[in-house]
Amino acid sequence: MKLCIDRCACRRVSFQSLLALVGDCAGDVDCVMLLTGAGLQCGRCRPWLARALREHLPTLEVELDGRADAAELLQHFQPDEPERG
Numbered sequence: 234m235k236l237c238i239d240r241c242a243c244r245r246v247s248f249q250s251l252l253a254l255v256g257d258c259a260g261d262v263d264c265v266m267l268l269t270g271a272g273l274q275c276g277r278c279r280p281w282l283a284r285a286l287r288e289h290l291p292t293l294e295v296e297l298d299g300r301a302d303a304a305e306l307l308q309h310f311q312p313d314e315p316e317r318g
C-alpha cells in the first residue's frame with residue numbers, strides 16, 4: 234500500500250506552495266522550514282519535505298508495506314480516510 238504525501242500535515246502547507254519559496258532560500262531546505270514552520274512541529278514530514286524540495290516534486294509516494302510506522306503515517310497524513318485492511 235502506498236501513501237501520497239504532499240504536505241506538512243501539522244502546518245497544513247503543501248509541498249507545492251513550499252516549492253515556490255525554494256528560490257528565495259537559494260535551495261536551502263532549513264530556510265524554507267524556518268520561514269514557514271513546515272517540518273518544525275512533529276517532524277514526520279521532514280524526510281519527504283526535504284526530498285520534495287531538493288527534487289522539485291509536489292507529491293511523493295511512500296511505500297507503507299513493511300513500515301513499522303505505517304498506521305501512524307496514515308493517521309497523520311490522511312486522518313479522514315478509513316483504515317484499509
Ligand code: FES
Nearest residue numbers: 241243275276278
Ligand atoms: S507533518 Fe510536518 S511537522 Fe508534522
